[in-house]
Amino acid sequence: MTITTNTEAVVRVRGLKKHYGEREILRGVDLDIAAGETYALLGPNGAGKSTTIEILEGLRRRDSGEVMVLGEDPLIAPRKWKSRLGFVSQGTGDFGPNTPRELLRHFATIYPNPRNVDEVLDLVGLTAQAGLRANKMSGGQQRRLDVALGIVGRPEMLFLDEPTTGFDPEARHQFWDMLRGLASDGTAILLTTHYLDEAAQLANRVGVLTGGRIVAEAPPAELGGPEARTPLVSWVDNAGEQREQRTDEPARLVAELVAASGGTEPRNLEVKRPVLEDIYLDLIAQDAALEGVNA
Numbered sequence: 201m202t203i204t205t206n207t208e209a210v211v212r213v214r215g216l217k218k219h220y221g222e223r224e225i226l227r228g229v230d231l232d233i234a235a236g237e238t239y240a241l242l243g244p245n246g247a248g249k250s251t252t253i254e255i256l257e258g259l260r261r262r263d264s265g266e267v268m269v270l271g272e273d274p275l276i277a278p279r280k281w282k283s284r285l286g287f288v289s290q291g292t293g294d295f296g297p298n299t300p301r302e303l304l305r306h307f308a309t310i311y312p313n314p315r316n317v318d319e320v321l322d323l324v325g326l327t328a329q330a331g332l333r334a335n336k337m338s339g340g341q342q343r344r345l346d347v348a349l350g351i352v353g354r355p356e357m358l359f360l361d362e363p364t365t366g367f368d369p370e371a372r373h374q375f376w377d378m379l380r381g382l383a384s385d386g387t388a389i390l391l392t393t394h395y396l397d398e399a400a401q402l403a404n405r406v407g408v409l410t411g412g413r414i415v416a417e418a419p420p421a422e423l424g425g426p427e428a429r430t431p432l433v434s435w436v437d438n439a440g441e442q443r444e445q446r447t448d449e450p451a452r453l454v455a456e457l458v459a460a461s462g463g464t465e466p467r468n469l470e471v472k473r474p475v476l477e478d479i480y481l482d483l484i485a486q487d488a489a490l491e492g493v494n495a
């Protein structure tokens with residue numbers, strides 16, 4: 201008997217390489233995702249996130265490296281393997297004049313153990329639009345339908361490539377709640393997003409893909425190490441110079457600055473506690489600087 205535990209690797213990638221023409225896009229990517237884990241793959245435009253996902257889905261060939269998804273190599277996996285995966289790719293589908301309910305009913309027949317169609321419509325907030333022509337729905341509603349089609353097959357592994365593009369804030373929050381529910385049922389999720397707050401909200405771990413490699417990987421609250429979270433105090437000094445200093449004791453520094461200016465607050469005084477977005481941008485900038493040195 202196979203016992204599934206939360207530590208079982210659903211995705212295992214080692215040394216993944218891929219080039220297009222002369223350009224090396226992936227230069228040795230390592231990645232592990234466990235059952236029930238949500239992993240957010242972050243990186244600038246063109247870093248290779250979609251390429252990585254497409255290789256894991258078996259839609260694209262790799263140059264080299266080891267890739268296992270649900271115990272199979274996507275390049276030689278049997279047909280039924282695909283029915284254990286869910287996909288929401290970038291951009292929205294061409295739905296034609298069908299309604300969300302019709303499309304979901306059709307897709308549900310493809311899978312051995314599909315979710316109830318009405319339940320899925322409710323999960324993605326499309327119950328009111330279930331009988332409307334999908335090609336007449338708004339962009340955000342069509343994106344919800346993409347998500348609905350991705351989860352109707354009750355996937356064990358769900359790939360979401362920028363899933364919430366076009367969602368209004370309320371829809372995004374509903375979507376986060378839905379993903380938390382799927383993850384707590386054991387679904388492994390690989391998510392790409394340019395919304396750092398989304399990654400912070402959802403991911404157990406985030407990985408930063410840049411320069412063809414994952415340069416940092418950690419739970420969102422730990423990315424970049426404790427130093428990256430040190431508060432930054434900035435101000436304009438008496439000579440008009442912009443100054444900044446990182447310190448674990450911002451209140452003490454501010455008090456010193458005030459005392460040094462004879463009791464008045466320095467101009468443009470700001471105390472900033474770095475959030476995931478700041479840390480991510482620093483990591484990308486550091487990597488770009490290193491690439492420049494090594495070029």
Ligand SMILES: Nc1ncnc2c1ncn2[C@@H]1O[C@H](COP(=O)(O)OP(=O)(O)OP(=O)(O)O)[C@@H](O)[C@H]1O
Nearest residue numbers: 220221225243244245246247248249250251252290
């Ligand atoms: N079929 C292809 N042929 C040639 N180049 C490609 C092909 N597909 C992608 N690329 C290039 O590979 C690079 C990585 O693309 P990819 O779509 O994987 O990046 P991404 O990280 O998902 O970007 P984004 O955040 O903009 O979606 C880009 O420079 C892209 O132009």
